[in-house]
Amino acid sequence: MLGRNFKLSDDDNVLLRTPRQHNMYLIDLNNIVPDRDLTCLVAKASTDECMLWHKRLCHLNFKTMNKLVRHNLVRGLPTKCFENDHTCTACLKGKQHKASCKSKLVNSVSKPLHTLHMDLFGPTSISSISHKWYCLVVIDDFFRFTWTFFLKTKNETCGILRKFITEIENLKDVNVKIIRCDNGGEFRNKEMNDFCSQKGIKREFSNARTPQQNGVAERKNRTLIEAARTMLVDAKLPVTFWAEAVNTASYVQNRVLVNKSQNKTPYELFNGITPAIGFLKPFGCHVMILNTLDNLGKFEAKGDEGKDFKLNDDSNVLLRTLRQHNMYSIDLNNIIPHKNLTCGCKGLS
Structure with a gap:
């Protein structure tokens, strides 16, 4: 309780003035006037009034409605506290969404292949x-x-x-x-x-x-x-x-x-070992393959043009292609594992 001689040092802190009658302070909620960015939220809106303004504001969530009142961001909205009683069927139907699956911050598995x-x-x-x-x-x-x-x-x-x-x-x-x-x-x-x-x-x-x-x-x-x-x-x-x-x-x-x-x-x-990646080549890069399948004459070309696909540690799978009119015709039956190749990419061999 404040004493009779208590005085505010600054009137700027006054939110509400009301007369004292018969040792009681009578407050008229209809006369509450916001002062700058301060509002006294003494009044509580009725259920019907909450739903009315909720619908008038296109089913705005109640937290935002109270924020508008608290900071005096709009005019015409009653300076009252709006409470959500979750009875708006339209919101339940229109705003329904899937439940979120939050990721774990700490992995509960501590062993491989568990x-x-x-x-x-x-x-x-x-x-x-x-x-x-x-x-x-x-x-x-x-x-x-x-x-x-x-x-x-x-x-x-x-x-x-x-x-x-x-x-x-x-x-x-x-x-x-x-x-x-x-x-x-x-x-x-x-x-x-x-x-x-x-x-x-x-x-x-x-x-x-x-x-x-x-x-x-x-x-x-x-x-x-x-x-x-x-x-x-x-x-x-x-x-x-x-x-x-x-x-x-x-x-x-x-x-x-x-x-x-x-x-x-x-x-x-x-x-348990650090991986080596120095041998990797671009997928499908142009390579020259040593032809070991055909019986070649002394002066016939020993290399075929092809594409390189890395599949495992031991070998490369190569697609042999034939160049005709500056285009490579692909023969899907001509795919062979091979190690004897020269990569055509710059900086690689």
């Missing part, structure tokens, strides 16, 4: 040169190391996963604990159920039409597809080489992308 994220994309608009229509992408949650497999049909998925999981467990002497994937029939079938039950592998399925729950695999798909599309455009190769481009992108990204939590590449985390 959790495998996987997804199958396809069928593609054009089959690959090896007549594949689908690509299975598998990512280790801890290292973020990626494997890609190419399939003719979805029915091959289970057989490939059985072979892959068995081999990788034997190689690393670690058991796969969890598989995270979508609800596709290629992952949810009797053969896959029996295999996971036998190995003691738990499966986590994302809900229908909720790809963000399998976000690791979906994001990796996008990264690989975007890289492959760019590589095909740069190399001026037809879309039928999409599988080679995706495989090359996965091979390179395992060696150059950095795992944020450990500041190392997936290749180094998975294999």
Whole structure:
């Protein structure tokens, strides 16, 4: 309580003046006048008044309405407190959206191969040169190391996963604990159920039409597809080489992308050694290939022009092409593994 002799040193701090009658201060809420950027929010708007102004302002959220009143940003809006009782059916229907899936700040997995994220994309608009229509992408949650497999049909998925999981467990002497994937029939079938039950592998399925729950695999798909599309455009190769481009992108990204939590590449985390990338050449670059297939005469040219695709550590896959009228005609049956080549790119050999 303030004493009778209390006085304000500055009248600028006065928000409201009201007379005292019978030891009571009577406030007329209709006479509250805002002073500059200060407003006394003593009044509380009724439910009907809240809904009326909510509709008049095109269903503006109540937090913004109160901000307009608090800072005197508009004229004509009652200086009252508007409360949201969540009874506006139109807002519930018109502003409905998907629930967000927040990413984890700290990875809960502390061992390699504990959790495998996987997804199958396809069928593609054009089959690959090896007549594949689908690509299975598998990512280790801890290292973020990626494997890609190419399939003719979805029915091959289970057989490939059985072979892959068995081999990788034997190689690393670690058991796969969890598989995270979508609800596709290629992952949810009797053969896959029996295999996971036998190995003691738990499966986590994302809900229908909720790809963000399998976000690791979906994001990796996008990264690989975007890289492959760019590589095909740069190399001026037809879309039928999409599988080679995706495989090359996965091979390179395992060696150059950095795992944020450990500041190392997936290749180094998975294999324990720093990756060497000095031998890499641009995808589909022009090369000269030593012709070892044909019986050549003493003075016949020993080299053929071709395109280079890096697929593994041991060999390059080369596409031999024939140059006619300053154009390269591509023979899809003339694809061979080869080591004897000379790269036509500047600065490389």
